[in-house]
Amino acid sequence: DVVMTQSPLSLPVTLGQSASISCRSSQSLEHSDGNTYLNWFQQRPGQSPRRLIYKVSNRDSGVPDRFSGSGSGTDFTLKISRVEAEDVGVYYCMQGTHWPLTFGGGTKVEIK
Amino acid sequence: EVQLVESGGDLVQPGRSLRLSCTASGFTLGDFAMHWVRQAPGKGLEWVSGITWNSGTIGYVDSVKGRFTISRDNAKNSLYLQMNSLRVEDTALYYCVKITGTTGIWGQGTLVTVSS
Numbered sequence: 001d002v003v004m005t006q007s008p009l010s011l012p013v014t015l016g017q018s019a020s021i022s023c024r025s026s027q028s029l030e031h032s033d034g035n036t037y038l039n040w041f042q043q044r045p046g047q048s049p050r051r052l053i054y055k056v057s058n059r060d061s062g063v064p065d066r067f068s069g070s071g072s073g074t075d076f077t078l079k080i081s082r083v084e085a086e087d088v089g090v091y092y093c094m095q096g097t098h099w100p101l102t103f104g105g106g107t108k109v110e111i112k
Numbered sequence: 113e114v115q116l117v118e119s120g121g122d123l124v125q126p127g128r129s130l131r132l133s134c135t136a137s138g139f140t141l142g143d144f145a146m147h148w149v150r151q152a153p154g155k156g157l158e159w160v161s162g163i164t165w166n167s168g169t170i171g172y173v174d175s176v177k178g179r180f181t182i183s184r185d186n187a188k189n190s191l192y193l194q195m196n197s198l199r200v201e202d203t204a205l206y207y208c209v210k211i212t213g214t215t216g217i218w219g220q221g222t223l224v225t226v227s228s
Contacts (some may be wrong), residue, residue, distance in 0.1 A: 001174075039211065041157070048207060049157065051216025060216055092157055098213055099171040101147065101159040 002026050002095050006104035007023045013083045018028055023076045023093035030073065030097070037096035040078045043090040043106075052091075053078065085111060104106045114138035114217060116208045121222030128198055132222055134191040134208030142186030145169075145212055148193050150204035151221075161193065163200070173203075198226045 003026040013019045027034045040053040051060050053069035056076060066081045080087055088111060093104040120132040132148070161172045161182040170182055181194040191208055205221040223228040 037212075039216070041216075043157075048218040048220055050218060051211070053210075054216060058214075061214070090156075094157070094159075094211075099162065099169070100173050101162060101171075101211070103159065105155045106156045107227075 001100055002029075002098045002102050004093055004102050004104035006091075007094055007108050008107060009105070010108045010110070012110050013080075014112050015085065016082055018086075019080045019091075019109060021078045021091055021109075022098050023063075023078070023104050025074045025095055027098070028073050029076075029095050032060075035097075036072065037064065038069070038076050039070065039093060039094045039096060040067075041092045042087075043092070044086075047089075061107055080109070083109075083111070095100055114215065116210065116219035118206065118208045119178075120220035121206065121224045123225040123227065124198055125130050125228050126200055126226055127134070127199060128205045128226075130198065130224060132193040132195065132206055132208075132221060136189045136191075136210075136217075139210075139215075139217075140186075141189045141210075142189065143186070143213075144210055146184060147209045147212055148182065148191075148203075149207045149209050149218075151207070152201075152204040155204075158204075163191070173195070186187045195224070198224075200226050202226050208214045 005024045039047040043049040057069045090106045116209045118134045145164045148160040178200045179197045183192045208219040211219040
């Protein structure tokens, strides 16, 4: 199974500053169809998760452009520019290339 | 409105069975692979099972293989998870999830508690 490793575990950020979360996979996430199925999810306190980013860098509808995804192969990054109070929560990466699908352990974003 | 609604969660004793259901609205569930993801209390997300649009490919996390069965009825826009031989460690909030496509969708979850 593909192991997804996120860092850091916890990320205190100042409002208005940027934050970056790293996600590494134990094997390449490039699918034979040419796509890389790496997703990012946000889970706010007390809510269901929601998808922010799919296929590395594509934002879901309604997701602010402050959120951006990048990377390739085994190394991926979620960047939050100009962090706002509503961004507090836990962020997960998840690979959809290889079954079983696997999630990273999560990164808790909090305001300093 | 595009949404997924789960049902069927309950408090059950170890060894018993439950069947979870998920009904889609606002989109055609039959066009997409669908998944069950669970979250134990205070823990992270764990993919449990998935099924492609035509049921041609089905997968499970190792811990539920042989005990859980995923299925779908595209005519009813519904997804199911039959859970047998439940264990205490299966206690979690179970989400029905559409992961692929340009719109990701999560349900509100249905709580399964396994306890004697």
